[in-house]
Amino acid sequence: MSLVRKRVLVTGGAGFLGSHLCERLLADGHDVLCVDNYFTGRKDNIAHLHGHPHFEMLRHDVTFPLYVEIDEIYNLACPASPIHYQFDPVQTTKTSVVGAINMLGLAKRLKAKILQASTSEVYGDPTVHPQTEDYRGNVNPLGPRACYDEGKRAAETLFFDYHRQHRVRIKVVRIFNTYGPRMHPDDGRVVSNFIVQALRGAPITLYGDGSQTRAFCFVSDLIEGFMRLMNTADEVTGPVNIGNPHEIPVRELAERIIHLTGSASTIEYRPLPQDDPTQRCPDITLARSLLRWEPSVALDDGLRRTIDYFADLLASDGADTPRHA
Numbered sequence: 001m002s003l004v005r006k007r008v009l010v011t012g013g014a015g016f017l018g019s020h021l022c023e024r025l026l027a028d029g030h031d032v033l034c035v036d037n038y039f040t041g042r043k044d045n046i047a048h049l050h051g052h053p054h055f056e057m058l059r060h061d062v063t064f065p066l067y068v069e070i071d072e073i074y075n076l077a078c079p080a081s082p083i084h085y086q087f088d089p090v091q092t093t094k095t096s097v098v099g100a101i102n103m104l105g106l107a108k109r110l111k112a113k114i115l116q117a118s119t120s121e122v123y124g125d126p127t128v129h130p131q132t133e134d135y136r137g138n139v140n141p142l143g144p145r146a147c148y149d150e151g152k153r154a155a156e157t158l159f160f161d162y163h164r165q166h167r168v169r170i171k172v173v174r175i176f177n178t179y180g181p182r183m184h185p186d187d188g189r190v191v192s193n194f195i196v197q198a199l200r201g202a203p204i205t206l207y208g209d210g211s212q213t214r215a216f217c218f219v220s221d222l223i224e225g226f227m228r229l230m231n232t233a234d235e236v237t238g239p240v241n242i243g244n245p246h247e248i249p250v251r252e253l254a255e256r257i258i259h260l261t262g263s264a265s266t267i268e269y270r271p272l273p274q275d276d277p278t279q280r281c282p283d284i285t286l287a288r289s290l291l292r293w294e295p296s297v298a299l300d301d302g303l304r305r306t307i308d309y310f311a312d313l314l315a316s317d318g319a320d321t322p323r324h325a
């Protein structure tokens with residue numbers, strides 16, 4: 001429990017990461033205002049928080065200004081998986097850019113601290129491995145992923161300009177692949193895809209030959225990183241990479257999930273989508289030294305918890321599709 005109760009705004013709070021963050025902030029004794037337009041977020045993700053005396057939910061789209069009184073903002077609102085952010089790419093860029101302007105304006109007016117959920121996608125298809133925060137990236141500004149990658153890059157620019165020009169207290173975290181309970185079952189992301197396919201006994205679809213590597217961070221580790229960064233001194237702005245530096249080939253992930261679920265699924269190979277990075281791995285030296293943070297949940301433990309969540313979800317038939325509105 002925190003000694004000082006803060007009023008904290010979480011945009012995108014009904015999403016995968018946002019719902020865990022709301023939970024953690026409430027557990028730490030804060031007042032939480034969760035804002036979401038439910039594009040990819042789900043009421044089920046936060047249903048258990050309703051009735052909590054310090055939790056409040058507001059349906060709102062961050063591309064419109066918001067006038068509330070708060071002390072801190074975590075800006076997470078943005079669809080995060082390619083299927084979702086490519087559904088309406090113009091809206092994706094607007095959410096990142098106009099959403100950032102609206103939230104930074106609010107932070108400026110209230111002198112509130114604001115944390116931006118940025119992404120490893122700002123590095124694009126990286127030419128250096130692992131990626132350190134000073135690597136400037138290799139992003140295709142014209143491709144189908146650009147609405148997300150360039151939107152997040154522009155949001156980072158806005159954060160640093162509000163900091164320099166208006167002295168807004170900012171924290172920028174670059175999130176690498178994170179997984180855990182409450183990921184969307186149909187988001188096409190590799191962990192949720194493989195688990196749902198394995199639980200259904202369907203073939204596991206693997207893009208490319210499966211030798212491309214990814215590193216996966218469990219959600220509770222990521223949220224701990226958020227809290228530590230938010231609580232640093234004002235001169236600490238980031239960007240700070242938060243992710244798991246332990247890489248595994250995607251084929252090995254598929255095999256582990258087949259093993260942990262006891263599934264009879266086979267692996268089916270498909271062509272790699274355009275601009276899909278072949279390798280992505282964070283250098284977390286800065287997070288280690290600045291935040292004394294590193295991931296603590298082993299992949300198999302995190303996968304088991306995620307498998308349990310999806311097994312319950314599929315059993316209760318709650319795997320609804322997102323509302324594209």
Ligand SMILES: NC(=O)c1ccc[n+]([C@@H]2O[C@H](COP(=O)([O-])OP(=O)(O)OC[C@H]3O[C@@H](n4cnc5c(N)ncnc54)[C@H](O)[C@@H]3O)[C@@H](O)[C@H]2O)c1
Pocket residue numbers: 011012013014015016017018035036037038039040041042060061062063075076077078079080081084095099117118119120174175176177178179184
């Ligand atoms: N999960 C990851 O591995 C990962 C990696 C890198 C970055 N991120 C970033 O973290 C944040 C949260 O990602 P997530 O995985 O929880 O995704 P998510 O899709 O589950 O959550 C995003 C939330 O934002 C909401 N939202 C989208 N557009 C909005 C708008 N215009 N106004 C209000 N709400 C809006 C959605 O409804 C959803 O609840 C995103 O900003 C994402 O870019 C996530």
